[in-house]
Amino acid sequence: MNFMENGTNFDLETKKVRKLMQAENKDEMRDKILEAALRRFTHYGAAKTTMNEIADDLHCSKASLYYYYPDKNAMHIAVLQKIAESFFSEMEEEARNVKSATRALERIIEIRETFLTKFCRLEIFKILQNPSPTILEEMEKAKKREIEIHTQVIKAGVQSGEFKVKHPGKTAELLVLAVNGLRFSVPNHVRPDMEMDDELFAEIIDKQKQLLEIFIKGMKA
Template sequence: MQAETKDEMRDRILEAALKRFTHYGASKTTMNEIADDLHCSKASLYYYFPDKKAMHLAVLEKIAEAFYQEMEKEAKEVTSAATALYNIIDIRKVFISRFCRLEIFKILKDNSGLILEEKKKAKQREIDLHTTIIKAGIALGEFDVKDPQETSALLVEATMGLRFSVPDHISDETDLDDEMFAAVIEKQKHLLKIFIRGIKA
């Protein structure tokens, strides 16, 4: 029972942090404000998270899980592999638009040990779900691919690369604005169009 109570409190903290981060931005939110929202002491927050960065990462992990589950659902219900690949981009667009104030792109540029490890796991998860879609495309007679895993890795890496190469004036202290993000999405769709043409059966 005690463990459940701790888990519930941790979830309440994450929900309060997510609400604040989404509305005001992660960098502009203080631990005091989150504690006030929860009617608890700041010390209570530090019992669960050593600092705001750890809380920020935990919030990102929480919403990322829902994001990946939605993409994996798309990968399991394939009637057209090409459509599923486009839908993955749209799912990503909706997710990032909804949570843009969480400063996701700043985190993506952070190469410290823990974050680097999480980014590797996330990348592999994306490769795996793209592999599932491409294998479905082969089974449906849409795609002619000898190595679905390698092909998926190439697509994911190329798509990820556009997140950083399209905005040519973004610094380590800024995040993508709406215009830059829209440009990234359009480039990703254009890349996918060319890619699908290349692997069509």
């Protein structure tokens, strides 16, 4: 009886290990696909990259890619989610280690600038023009996360006496909405669905920095 019970337990544990290994292999393959897609999208642009090219880079069949992602659009979204996590993690690191709240807010703008410069070929703004329910949900999560980061920095500034703000959360929300809104209000000679060129991008970042300077002066008054 004990032998049978031990044998049954061994079989169950074996199955658990196999499932875990399969899950790890799937996660590893998913990461490899996203890394390959990111390299292609960053170098050539998402629109000009094909599933065949990504499959060739990975030395696998296109069918293997479809096992993980139903189409290139789904893969594109997954790539954006992957790099967005890195983007937010870097900003959150700034918010956790605030020595100067002013400098932390300036660094967040710089992180945004570096991020968009590095990934300008990912066509981030085009995919936001006709967002799916999934994208809308991710956009809402991103906005809340960014507001939380700015709230944390502003609260640190209030605690240190650097800022004089009664409602850090509301101020942070206004700042985030205003800064992000410049992406759509500054361009007046291009279609909303077009990607930013270097000149327009520089203009938007410059105005974001100017706007931040105004906010900081107001918070210090």
